[in-house]
Amino acid sequence: MKKRYLCLLMAYFALNGIHAQPLKARIKVDIERRTGDIDPMLYGNFTEHLGRCIYGGIYDPKSPQANADGFRKDVIDATRNLGVSIIRWPGGNFVSGYHWQDGIGPVDQRPHRKDLAWGDIEPNAVGTDEWLKFTKATGAEPYICVNMGTGTWDEARNWVEYCNGKPGLYFSDLRARNGHPEAYKVKYWGLGNEVDGEWQMGHRSAEDYSKYALEAAKLMKWSDDSIKLIASGSSNYVRDWAEWDRTVLNYMHDYIDYISLHHYSGNRDADHNKFMAVTVGVENNIRITEGIINEVRSKYRMKKPIYIAFDEYNVWYRAWNEQKLEEKYNLQDALVVAGYLNVFVRNSHIVKMANMAQLVNVIAPMMVTDGQLWLQPIYYPLQLFAANCKGTALDTFVDCDRYDAGDFTRVPYLDVTSIYNSRKGELIVNVVNRHKDKAIETSISLQHGKWNSKASVSEVNGARLEDVNNEKEQKVKTVAKEVSLSGENLQYTFPAHSFTQIIIKTKV
């Protein structure tokens, strides 16, 4: 009787996929199987005139944290520690109604205007010169997006001249009169924001946008031919969304260097597995866009590459309808952010820029409350990627259990990337264990090279997926340790719901 009961119990467990043991997986890494050079611009960010991102975030002259220019030192330090390589500005939706000349010259003479994107009053205290000063203090590259909503071609090309023009021209001389004789040499310029969405000021059809932005692009490049231009690509994933990109690329391929993609995700159905699979969809969108880039390049027999700039991404769903967008992130969100970063690294041959939206307070990795800065869970995976994932992405073999969720089938529980940094002689392996409650015992084998017997491991995890951080407590953060390899093999158990980064140095 007892035996029969046990058999029934085992059959029940087998049918329901419940294992008494941890799951098992295999990863193989070969430093000769290189897929793409990782552009440092993959670890970018974004600051928009929205809620408390600019005012009360990066800029707060009344704060005890303010430097002589009114920018918060703690925000600058946390941005540096995050390893932010490039910052996009001034929007976002905001830019589609922004006239940059409102933000230069004596601050007390700058107009106050209603921003129709978010409903705030824009005081224009932070304009081009101030924001570039902030960006310089963070060590990041500036990336300016021009107004292709209510803006004109002249405004776009004059902005390039103001930032980059040599002395003797009207706008470069104006810059000098405003205290900056040296050109800023802003290299990256965006041609509008999310023009494919009806929520955008100056929303247009793909054809109308392409024709308009093409003329702006020409004038901007004729003003400074060293700049790199980013066309506004898809952000609105309706049926046939990719036709937007196809039209834009067909019209603008000669003038643009990148096409942008945006994506936000959320756990709206409170379905962990489905939420964890969202980055599979992001990867599909990248591949579709890459296919269209290839189609257009081949049609026009182009030698010049066109890349993808994924210049807005993040988890964003709780603070969706409130003006300030102050999303409070948990461990689960940090895992999804690690998933986005894995996708960018895996596709680093075509994705050459990515910008988390946004930097501070507004859907952000850092928050400033009661005069104190604290770090959200999503800060930590981005910091690990920015600090260590440099070099060349590798084609990684992964054999693990899979699941079906939402629109996605056969989603691997382990989301893995690996990178070889030849300069430092380092192999980096990034692993998100998507499983809600199972650890995964993994055998990692290194196919080439001589490796140290010790590896450094950094883990972002917490007791519960719902764990959040605040001013007083950092429940989710990076915890570091060392582990041993045996020869070219590392046995490692990835805990449930975790992000792990393993670094192994070449044996010298």
Ligand code: AHR
């Ligand atoms: O980052 C918040 C908003 O999300 C941006 O303004 C817009 O580009 C996107 O829809």
